Amino acid sequence: MQGQHGKYSECGNLAGVRHIILILSGKGGVGKSTISTELALALRHAGKKVGILDVDLCGPSIPRMLQVQGRAVHQCDSGWVPVFVDQEQSIALMSVGFLLEKPDEAVVWRGPKKNALIKQFVSDVAWGELDYLVVDTPPGTSDEHIATLEALRPYKPLGALVVTTPQAVSVGDVRRELTFCRKTGLQVMGVVENMSSFVCPHCAECTNVFSRGGGEELARHAGVPFLGSVPLDPELTRSLEEGRDFIQEFPKSPAFPALI
Ligand code: ADP
Secondary structure, three states: OOOOOHHHHOOOEOOOEEEEEEEEEOOOOOOHHHHHHHHHHHHHHOOOOEEEEEOOOOOOOHHHHOOOOOOOOEEEOOEEEOEEOOOOOOEEEEEHHHOOOOOOOOOOOOHHHHHHHHHHHHHOEEOOOEEEEEEEOOOOOOHHHHHHHHHHOOOOOEEEEEEEOOOHHHHHHHHHHHHHHHHHOOEEEEEEEEEEEEEOOOOOOEEOEOEOOHHHHHHHHHOOOEEEEEEEOHHHHHHHHHOOOHHHHOOOOOOHHHHO
């Protein structure tokens, strides 16, 4: 297939992908999709070509965060052509969100159907040449995680980035996530602590809304790198609601240094 997607269509599956990073979290709502999206944007700013594979089948939020919800996935000779987020085709996204008839439709599937779709996402998407494929996973350690690992592992060594909030309940779930990584032989690149503090935009006072330091302590205990703390920033929430590029628009945000 030539034309709009020509340069990607000749090369199916993951043969042209250099690095794969899985984004994991023990709980929902801790900012896993946020970190996946901002990591992809930061890599693009560093001149890299990035793909995002959204295997959070029951809660696909990345199409909305990148304002490409409702876009259609096309077929070409070598499989599905992912949705390109920008004109330069530097971020490609595949999500179950593009396959639903209505954007708010609930995905009520049993494990085998989910596993089959994940396998198809890996083998039937024409990812083309990518520096990084960022894989946003559902919370916990479910069927989807095992299916994703089984499908991806033959292609490349994988690395996992684990997202937590600082409070004990989230940290406890992440500990289970780290055990999952150890049992499945998945290399942990590091832990990111999200929503670690709130810096008042008026007086710059820093409040540790959910306590502090849990992620760092967890990383130290587990013997894995601690990659940094991302504070709460209402501009980040708004940017993700509106599909804006936070890294480009808010370089003075307290969250910026940890995201870039
Ligand atoms: P998950 O993927 O873990 O379920 P999300 O990434 O969807 O979590 O984040 C949940 C909500 O919190 C989203 O509305 C997101 O915009 C917001 N959010 C996440 N991290 C931050 C942050 N550091 N500052 C402000 N809002 C954030």
